[in-house]
Each structure stands twice: as structure tokens, then as C-alpha cells.
Amino acid sequence: MIGRLNHVAIVVPDLAAAAEIYRQTLGATVSAPADLPDHGVTTVFVELPNTKIELLHPLGEGSMIQTFLDRNPSGGMHHICYEVEDIIAARDALKANGARVLGDGEPKTGAHGKPVLFLHPKDFAGTLLELEQA
Numbered sequence: 001m002i003g004r005l006n007h008v009a010i011v012v013p014d015l016a017a018a019a020e021i022y023r024q025t026l027g028a029t030v031s032a033p034a035d036l037p038d039h040g041v042t043t044v045f046v047e048l049p050n051t052k053i054e055l056l057h058p059l060g061e062g063s064m065i066q067t068f069l070d071r072n073p074s075g076g077m078h079h080i081c082y083e084v085e086d087i088i089a090a091r092d093a094l095k096a097n098g099a100r101v102l103g104d105g106e107p108k109t110g111a112h113g114k115p116v117l118f119l120h121p122k123d124f125a126g127t128l129l130e131l132e133q134a
């Protein structure tokens with residue numbers, strides 16, 4: 001069902017500092033910050049030859065990312081995003097196997113303008129999973 005690894009998302013307390021670590025220390029190509037108010041995050045993308053790293057920082061009040069940062073003040077890995085061909089078919093198959101889809105269970109438009117869903121970490125080896133229709 002799942003295809004390519006689309007990105008790994010890391011929550012960071014200081015977006016500019018984290019972007020500099022990837023740009024200067026690790027020598028990667030790093031995007032400018034982009035605000036996604038619907039998701040309560042500001043993102044920076046690190047482009048790698050085979051995938052992306054998504055650096056996330058809270059934006060606005062009540063950001064889910066803020067809760068994560070409160071529990072993990074130095075930041076840390078937040079989720080992994082896998083590509084699927086058909087997000088509705090994937091969701092229905094996962095739900096039929098007892099997996100929990102977060103939120104109202106309907107796909108939202110993600111950071112790349114494509115439909116995404118999040119799956120409960122307790123159902124997936126302790127890791128929050130994002131599915132993106134490629």
C-alpha cells in the first residue's frame with residue numbers, strides 16, 4: 001500500500017537555527033520558511049536527493065506543534081510521511097484493519113497542496129504517520 005518516503009518532519013524550537021544547521025553544517029539545500037496557518041505551522045523544507053526533511057515550528061495560538069514542543073523542548077522527530085496512490089482507498093483499508101485516523105477522518109490539503117491524513121501513533125509502532133496522495 002505505502003510507496004515512497006515523502007518526508008520526515010522534525011519539530012524545532014528555533015526554525016532559523018535549525019535551517020542553518022542543515023544549510024551550513026550538513027550542506028543541504030534549504031527552502032525559505034513558509035507559513036501554513038491552516039495547519040498552525042511554519043515549515044522549512046530540506047531537499048535531499050531521495051526525500052525531504054520538513055522542519056516545523058508552531059504558528060499562532062493552539063498549534064498542535066506547540067504541545068509537542070512543550071513536551072520536547074529541544075524538538076524532535078514528529079512524523080513520517082509515506083506516499084499512497086489513492087488516499088481514500090488506503091484510509092478505508094486501514095480503518096477496516098482497526099487503525100485510527102486522526103481528526104474527522106477526511107483528507108486535508110497538506111504542505112505540498114496534496115491530500116493528506118494522519119494515523120494514530122499507537123497503531124503504527126509508536127510513530128505518527130502521515131499519508132500523502134502522490
Ligand code: CO
Nearest residue numbers: 009054081130
Ligand atoms: Co508532514
